Amino acid sequence: MAGRGRIDLVGLFKRFPDGTVAVDGVNLAVEDGSYCCLLGPSGCGKTTILRMIAGHETPTDGEIVIGGENVVGQPPSRRGTAMMFQSYALFPHLTVRDNIAFSLRARGVGKAERYREADRVIEQVQLAALASRLPAQLSGGQQQRVALARAIVTKPRVLLLDEPLSALDEFLRLQMRSELRQMQRQLGITFIHVTHTQLEAVAVADQVVVMDRGRIEQSSSARGIYAEPKSAYVARFMGGQNVLSGAVAEAPGAVLRLGGPRGQHFLLAARERRPARGQTVYFSVRRDRVRLARWARDGAPPDNAVTGSVKAVEYQGTYVKVTLALAMAETAVNGADEFVVYVEEGGYFGDPLGVGDGVVASWEADEARLLAGGPAAGAPH
Amino acid sequence: MLSARVRVALQVLPLALVLLVFFVVPIGFVVAVSFFHYDDFGIVPAFSPENYAAVLSEHLTLDLYLSTLRFAALVWFFTLIIGFWVAYFLVFHVRNQLVAIGLFLVCTVPFWTSNIIRMISWLPLLGKEGLINRGLIGLGVIHRPLEFLLFSDFSVVVSYVHLFTIFMIVPLFNSMSRIDRSLFEAASDAGTSRLQTVLFVVVPLVKSGIVLGSIFVITLVMGDFYVVRVMSGGSRASVVSAMFDDISVLLFPHAAANAVFLIIIVVLMVGLILRAVDVRRELVDQR
Numbered sequence: 001m002a003g004r005g006r007i008d009l010v011g012l013f014k015r016f017p018d019g020t021v022a023v024d025g026v027n028l029a030v031e032d033g034s035y036c037c038l039l040g041p042s043g044c045g046k047t048t049i050l051r052m053i054a055g056h057e058t059p060t061d062g063e064i065v066i067g068g069e070n071v072v073g074q075p076p077s078r079r080g081t082a083m084m085f086q087s088y089a090l091f092p093h094l095t096v097r098d099n100i101a102f103s104l105r106a107r108g109v110g111k112a113e114r115y116r117e118a119d120r121v122i123e124q125v126q127l128a129a130l131a132s133r134l135p136a137q138l139s140g141g142q143q144q145r146v147a148l149a150r151a152i153v154t155k156p157r158v159l160l161l162d163e164p165l166s167a168l169d170e171f172l173r174l175q176m177r178s179e180l181r182q183m184q185r186q187l188g189i190t191f192i193h194v195t196h197t198q199l200e201a202v203a204v205a206d207q208v209v210v211m212d213r214g215r216i217e218q219s220s221s222a223r224g225i226y227a228e229p230k231s232a233y234v235a236r237f238m239g240g241q242n243v244l245s246g247a248v249a250e251a252p253g254a255v256l257r258l259g260g261p262r263g264q265h266f267l268l269a270a271r272e273r274r275p276a277r278g279q280t281v282y283f284s285v286r287r288d289r290v291r292l293a294r295w296a297r298d299g300a301p302p303d304n305a306v307t308g309s310v311k312a313v314e315y316q317g318t319y320v321k322v323t324l325a326l327a328m329a330e331t332a333v334n335g336a337d338e339f340v341v342y343v344e345e346g347g348y349f350g351d352p353l354g355v356g357d358g359v360v361a362s363w364e365a366d367e368a369r370l371l372a373g374g375p376a377a378g379a380p381h
Numbered sequence: 382m383l384s385a386r387v388r389v390a391l392q393v394l395p396l397a398l399v400l401l402v403f404f405v406v407p408i409g410f411v412v413a414v415s416f417f418h419y420d421d422f423g424i425v426p427a428f429s430p431e432n433y434a435a436v437l438s439e440h441l442t443l444d445l446y447l448s449t450l451r452f453a454a455l456v457w458f459f460t461l462i463i464g465f466w467v468a469y470f471l472v473f474h475v476r477n478q479l480v481a482i483g484l485f486l487v488c489t490v491p492f493w494t495s496n497i498i499r500m501i502s503w504l505p506l507l508g509k510e511g512l513i514n515r516g517l518i519g520l521g522v523i524h525r526p527l528e529f530l531l532f533s534d535f536s537v538v539v540s541y542v543h544l545f546t547i548f549m550i551v552p553l554f555n556s557m558s559r560i561d562r563s564l565f566e567a568a569s570d571a572g573t574s575r576l577q578t579v580l581f582v583v584v585p586l587v588k589s590g591i592v593l594g595s596i597f598v599i600t601l602v603m604g605d606f607y608v609v610r611v612m613s614g615g616s617r618a619s620v621v622s623a624m625f626d627d628i629s630v631l632l633f634p635h636a637a638a639n640a641v642f643l644i645i646i647v648v649l650m651v652g653l654i655l656r657a658v659d660v661r662r663e664l665v666d667q668r
Binding site: 054 | 566569570571577581
């Protein structure tokens with residue numbers, strides 16, 4: 001059946017008994033067989049959405065449609081979903097094999113058959129040597145594989161992963177990340193993966209959904225989210241962008257001309273929006289699309305540029321992260337008064353900058369992107 | 382500086398002294414007396430197996446043990462069923478932890494008074510003219526009072542269950558509190574029914590609690606002498622009440638031999654229970 005793993009959330013709303021609204025009217029479509037990441041800071045409602053899809057939480061309002069059928073009110077096992085829990089929730093008294101065979105046992109499958117099925121999945125996640133161990137005797141990475149195997153043994157149409165990599169160390173995290181992606185391709189089922197790590201989301205997902213305070217800020221491809229953020233919140237949350245603001249001086253045709261605070265102008269494409277004259281708008285500039293040059297003069301910087309002094313330099317291997325303290329503090333809203341530039345390593349060491357050096361950071365007009373809304377409160381890293 | 386050995390010895394000493402004075406010495410005394418000789422004129426220190434021979438050859442001994450074991454089995458069964466569900470309710474169904482702890486304390490309220498009072502308070506309820514009989518007659522369900530309610534095996538078991546269920550609740554409450562709640566979601570995700578979740582997940586995880594509670598309840602019943610006396614109206618005896626009778630006519634050596642024999646039986650029973658479930662492993666592994 002085509003589209004069995006397609007998920008549509010329609011007007012999904014959840015208010016907890018204590019009155020907090022965790023999910024505030026979410027509409028989302030996830031294609032069958034795609035890898036979708038729900039991304040956001042803690043408390044943004046992403047886990048609540050996942051738990052509602054799984055059936056461990058009941059929506060206050062709205063529909064959850066899986067494969068064309070509204071599943072609200074159905075028990076978890078009837079939804080064709082399987083969940084991988086953040087803490088793995090392995091049964092401590094059962095061996096790896098029994099943990100994996102558990103849901104088959106609950107369904108009344110005979111011992112021989114459920115062990116055969118379990119062993120097939122154990123093979124798939126490369127745990128054959130550990131099949132008769134107890135969870136307490138496994139490392140974190142091994143426990144995670146058991147949790148994955150337990151979730152896929154019933155051949156679900158949707159796999160729900162709640163922060164699956166958060167308990168692992170950095171090295172294992174990268175390894176499991178690619179294994180998850182591989183597993184998803186192999187199984188061809190829909191994965192919904194909740195995370196608060198930006199790089200994790202863009203690395204694995206076909207579709208990234210950035211959330212804030214119970215609402216979806218932006219949902220698009222990984223590249224779309226990272227390179228073309230729609231709002232100041234997404235730009236700031238994803239990192240890799242500087243968010244600046246300016247008042248609209250004039251809007252000749254498709255190009256906006258913003259007045260900078262020190263007399264310079266910022267030019268950017270208006271796209272579909274047409275802000276009025278005098279309105280303050282926000283725009284983003286990618287950190288790795290900015291040129292740095294030494295700048296010793298006072299006075300107004302050139303157009304599409306800001307000036308400041310080097311505040312910090314961090315070597316990152318393939319690039320150098322240069323943080324500027326802006327001369328016009330009120331311009332930047334990204335992390336108070338900072339402006340960050342990623343300079344290609346080779347270029348940087350041709351003429352290395354020192355802390356305190358005056359610089360001008362400039363960009364091409366088409367690298368600036370108009371953002372919706374104002375700066376969101378809170379400062380994600 | 383004291384050497385490490387001396388320091389270890391000093392740390393162990395207080396508990397060792399307590400155990401010596403309050404455990405080893407009294408038991409040793411009982412064991413010694415159990416070998417004494419007695420006759421109509423008095424007790425003579427001796428080393429004679431005659432008391433054991435008497436205890437083991439009396440038909441009464443077997444009867445008493447069978448009767449006490451039967452009570453132990455019945456009481457164990459009922460306290461386990463009731464204790465399990467009370468603990469389950471308190472831990473998993475009462476959402477507010479403060480309320481759960483409050484209700485847990487309510488379970489202990491009867492223990493603020495003496496066992497005697499708690500036993501005697503059954504009399505007006507179960508008696509011939511008691512609340513239950515009067516009520517049932519008043520409703521026309523029965524015409525003559527039910528005799529089996531009081532001074533019977535029934536009232537003995539009711540009283541034991543009332544007195545000892547808390548000893549099952551406490552260890553079960555403790556083991557259940559340690560169960561990770563996400564296991565319930567994992568189980569329901571796997572499609573288990575409520576009953577299956579209890580059987581496949583909760584019971585195996587509270588095995589150590591069940592064992593500890595069982596040991597409490599069984600040893601308490603095995604060592605009881607007054608509940609069985611009072612609540613059966615004197616028509617039933619237990620192993621220990623027979624010892625009490627011996628002592629009241631100054632047959633100390635006979636009672637001592639009986640006591641040593643009882644200790645051996647109870648130790649064997651506890652050993653068997655612990656053999657079935659390795660409590661220490663259970664407690665360590667699940668952390």
